[in-house]
Each structure stands twice: as C-alpha cells, then as structure tokens.
Amino acid sequence: MSKTAAAVLAFVCLTMFSIPMSAQLLANGNAYAGVSYGHFTDTVVKQSYKGWNGSVEDLPFARFPHLGIVLDGSGYYRTGVTIYNVVLGPRLSINYGKWRPFVHAMGGLRRINSNGFIDNPVALDAGAGADYKLPFKNFSWRLQGDYMRTHYLSASQNDFRVSTGIVWRF
Secondary structure (H helix, E strand, C coil): CCHHHHHHHHHHHHHHHCCCCCCCCCCCEEEEEEEEEEEEEECCEEEEEEEEEEEEEECCCCCCCCEEEEEEEEEEEECCEEEEEEEEEEEEECCECCEEEEEEEEEEEEEEEECCEEECCEEEEEEEEEEEECCCCCEEEEEEEEEEEEEECCEEEEEEEEEEEEEEEC
C-alpha cells in the first residue's frame, strides 16, 4: 500500500471513529430487502413471477412517530418478460409488543419489457404487512402483501404480490 493511500485510510478512519457514538448519523427509519412472488398481467394474460422487493422508510415527523414515507422498488422475472416497479407514499404503523403491523398507499411507475415491447404505465399500490422483531438488535422479519393497479394497452390490470425478508431498523 502506498503512503498516500495509507494516509487517506488513516484520516478516514480517524474521522469516522472520532464522532461520538451518541450522535445519530442516520435518520429514524428502516431498510427492507426480501424475495417476492407476483401475480401480474402481461398484456392480457395473468402470469406468476418470482423476484425481489426492497424499500427504505423514513420516519421524519417527531410529532407523528407512526407515519413514515416509503420508497419501494421491486423486480420480477419470467422468460421473455421483466417487470420493475418504483413507488413512493405514506405508511402508517404501530408497535404492538414484538409486532409492528402497517398499511401503506403508494404511487409510481412500472416498467414492463415483454419480448422487446417496453411500456411504462403508472402504478398504484395499496398494501399491508407486519414486522416481527428478531432476537438480534435492530432486525425484524417482514411479511407483506400488496394490490397493484396499472392501466396500459386499453385495459386495467389488477395485480397482486407477496414479499418476505429482513428489516434493519436505524
């Protein structure tokens, strides 16, 4: 390792570790990553998809600790078809022992690539779920279900997805 790289690494480490541990570097919220199963309409045919789902939630209002803002992204795959969703919206939640049930309503975009045909309809998402606190500090397990509605190719699509995965609270 060169002397310059060692000096930069030492400076970064000293800067990061000199911050008092009581200072909150991250906002109040959580990050989620998991696997997902979707039942989506590809043009007019309902098909099952496997994929992933992830979200970041910020709890910005000190006076309303149960109201958060969520950015959710997901991807689903099948031979010849890929579907990506990005939605944003509010989430209401409440702590009940080790459980944290929630509901959310979000809006955003869906990107569908079906054998080279690409469309970007508006997506509306309404869903609910629950987090269960794990014995590890700041970690929970999530089970979530969503109804998603889109409109493209002169038809409305009513789609469903379920997701499960790990949540990290910060």
